[in-house]
Amino acid sequence: MLRIFHISAVFALTLSLISCDQRRTVDRASEEKVLLLGNGDEPKELDPQVVTGVIESNIINALFEGLCVRHPENEGVHLPGMAERWEANADFTQWTFHLRNDAKWSDGTPLTAADFLFAFERILTPEFGAKYAEMLYYLKGAQQFHQGESDDFSSVSVRAPDPHTLELELVAPTPFLPDLTMHYTWFPVPKHCVLSHGEMQTKHNPWTRPQHIVSNGPFQLTSWKFNQYIAAEANPNYWDAARLKLKGIKFLPIKNAYTEARMFFDGQLHGTYTLAPEMIRYAKDTEPESLRQEPYFASYFLRCNVTSPAVQNPKIRRALALAIDRQAIIDKILQGGQSAAYSVTPPIGEYQPPKAIEYKLSEAKALLKEAGFGPDNPLRLKLLATDRDSTKRICEAVQAMWKQELGVDCTIVQFEWKTYLDKLTKLQYDVCFGGWSADYPDPTTFLDMWKKGGGNNRTGWFNNDYDQQLKTAAQCSDPAERFRLLERAEATMMDELPSLPLFWATTNYLLSPQVQGWHPLLLNQHPYKFIDLTQP
Amino acid sequence: MLKTLISRLGQGVVVIFFLISITFVLVRLMPGDPLTDEKAVPEHVIEKNRAYYKLDQPKVVQFGYYLGNIAQGDLGPSMSKEGRQVLEIIEYSFPASLILGTTGMLIALCIGIPAGILSALRKNSWIDFGTMVFAMIGISIPSFVIGPLLASGIASKVPFLKVAGWGDPLDWLLPAITLGLATAAYIARITRGGMLETLNQDYIRTARAKGLRESTVVLKHALRGGIIPAIAYIGPAFAALVSGSFIIETIFQVPGLGQHFINGALARDYNLIQGVVILFGILIVLANLLADLALAAINPRLRNQS
Secondary structure (H helix, E strand, O other): OHHHHHHHHHHHHHHHHHOOOOOOHHHHHHHHOEEEEEOOOOOOOOOOOOOOOHHHHHHHHHHOOOOEEEOOOOOOOEEEOOEEEEEEOOOOOEEEEEEOOOOEOOOOOEOOHHHHHHHHHHHHOHHHOOOOHHHHOOEOOHHHHHOOOOOOHHHOOEEOOOOOEEEEEEOOOOOOHHHHOOOHHHOOOOHHHHHHOOOOOOOOOHHHOOOOOOOOOOEEEEEEEOOOEEEEEEOOOOOOHHHOOOOEEEEEOOOOHHHHHHHHHOOOOOEOOOOOHHHHHHHHHHOOOOEEEEEEEEEEEEEEOOOOHHHOOHHHHHHHHHOOOHHHHHHHHHOOOOEEOOOOOOOEOOEOOOOOOOOOHHHHHHHHHHOOOOOOOOOEEEEEEEOOHHHHHHHHHHHHHHHHHHOOEEEEEEEOHHHHHHHHHOOOOOEEEEEEEOOOOOOHHHHHHHOOOOOOOOOOOOOHHHHHHHHHHHHOOOHHHHHHHHHHHHHHHHHHOOEEEEEEEEEEEEEOOOEEOOOOOOOOOOOHHHOEEOOO | OHHHHHHHHHHHHHHHHHHHHHHHHHHHHOOOOOOOOOOOOOHHHHHHHHHHOOOOOOHHHHHHHHHHHHHOOOOOEOOOOOOOEHHHHHHHHHHHHHHHHHHHHHHHHHHHHHHHHHHHHOOOOHHHHHHHHHHHHHHHOOHHHHHHHHHHHHHOOOOOOOOOOOOOOHHHHHHHHHHHHHHHHHHHHHHHHHHHHHHOOHHHHHHHHOOOOHHHHHHHHHHHHHOHHHHHHHHHHHHHHHOOOHHHHHHHOOOOOHHHHHHHHHOOOHHHHHHHHHHHHHHHHHHHHHHHHHHHHHOHHHHHHO
16 A cells, blocks of 8 residues: 555656646747757658658758758858859859868868769769769769769769869759759768768768768757657857857657647647648648748649550640649649649749640540540540549549549549559559659759650650750750740640649648748758747 | 477477568569659669669579578668668667557556456446447547547647657557557457356355455456456467557657558568568567466466476
8 A cells, every 4th residue: 555655656746747847848949949840751861872852851951061052031042051152164064162161070070172072973883872863964974974884983074173172064054053062962971981981882881870970061960769850969060150040950750740730739849841731721720820831842743654545645635634623623622822733844933834734624625526535435544643642632633523524534543652653664554643843943853854765754755856955955054045945845845745734832831930030942941050949 | 388388489480480481472572662762763773772682683592591681680671761770670669669569558458357357247237338338439449540539639738748759758658548448448358258257157156155255256266267368368469569550650659660560561671571570470479478378377277288
């Protein structure tokens, strides 16, 4: 009996101690200047040259820094990062980056051009097997080296005439190179650290583990609890450390969007990775000041397998595209402020994609009739989709629109991710729901996918004129003229509609008003060094 | 006794070997590829990565390598969480699952056994009906309903409870309740059945006739026989609880093992699925063995047989 009394006393004491500090987790964290972010899933790796995903890049952008840095508000402005300044020749094919003298790794080792050369060589070494090495194919000789046509890295046009100068020669005029350098594939890696835990081409080198990692970004990794959290603290050796307002960031790998929203409303997170469409209305009602709905440089569409008899005829594809009421899908299903897409590439800056598609039933019906289909002879096709609920609802809406307006018999076939990818890649589908999000803020991040034989094309479609137009645009050094050429290329593609545009994306997420300096950005990559937390 | 133990362990090894072989074949029959991704990877890079994971070898050779590695205690590298060994993933995830499973089982036992005994003693009374209806509800309502209800209904209102997360021991409570409820319901039903059968036995009537106290009759004489079916169930149920639950782990953000069953399969991470299946197999074998030993300990007839 006495023992029971003791146990209950200890339990009561523990409870009272725990409940002493009744402030919410976020309020305590704001006071300590630690940003708590939901981050979707456990990262696959933290090596900038191994990863390919958004989840990983959200963390890597805190730990590492490239030659240039994103502006906190304006996508078009590039701020100095590891490079203090840079210049290009008139046609943007030769660039010189001047690295800052005070650039250091988090262990205090000076960061030099040699680290960049090492990083470029490592990611392009075929034996290393980097999945995203193509991002460096802008460099002259990079593709040949990566594909094993040359085994001498000096054939790749990057030079370091001195420890603080990096000279790059590119295959074609690339006015947006500063944007590319902000992508993690272009980040430097610490040569001394990588080599002390393996060789350059060692595939799974443990250098990114918390006990080993050395980085050059505003934050440094302090703890990596698998599937629990990743914590980073301000890096005192960062060149711009004086500007940092945050003392740390904690990334939580929360896979379940509903759990994440519950945690946010319970005061456990400053920001969520996403917000399920079903939660948008609830968020609007309860915490409208926390709901963020911002344009995102991503596009959703229906790929057409042009080798399949069902949609081989461009008239059929156009009819299908004209019969989709995109605004209805956005208003009734997505509810996230997306825009109805009239082309595949979303507009960005001066780039205005052609207005190729709108909701026009009469024309759709006429085109389908011309193609030989009608009520007596309905078009039959299969719509391939992943097993996500949100995808299913969109596909069902499209299915119903096609059925009601055109009499098309469309069957939705859903598969889980890897089977879906397998069928997509092997062209075992008629029409397929898909999307693409940009790697860098330039229309070519979308347009390049539809090139002949491109790995991400996956429609069987090609058009030599289109490829030629892209090539011509790539050789053009006048940015405005280049955009006009790209617009023309997109118009060529939209004439044949290898994919039917649906909507241009937005990001929907929750962000506490305590977070300052976090502005809408098209790539949704927010430079953490400008972010601050106010007291509750 | 020792002979039984050795023969059971021997059977266990055979079971695990078959489990490894069947899993090895089945995962490779799934469509899709562990090394492909949304962004297309150039063919020559895929080839390099295939060679790294030895997927370019004939299946028989792969199996040989795999068995050889297992014999050395190496479950291979994960293909989806690059740079991590499967053993390392299990090492990180198993403690959370073990804590959650054990707490869940304790809750299940604390609710299930008394409820079962009470039901049996008050057979056909409102207590019996009430408990059994409650048990039926516990079995029927899936954890993906109970979990969010507990999180939104209780945790968000009680200051010291978090809706999700895994840090201090209080975080174990809600997921463990969610996990334990269904098991508690099963245990209650099985215990009730076992007790009803025992309470009708002659030796119980004899015990009562001798004037023993009711609590002694029930807890000492009847429970010993009545609990046997429950113990046979608890063994495998415990193994299932500690191997984790994908649903509860994602609802309460528990860094456990259950999610790797699902995510490993979805990502076609062959090594990860095989690794967790082997672990689950070993747990089941051990839990059954322990259940057998426990049964032998409380049932003299079984003890003498062996």
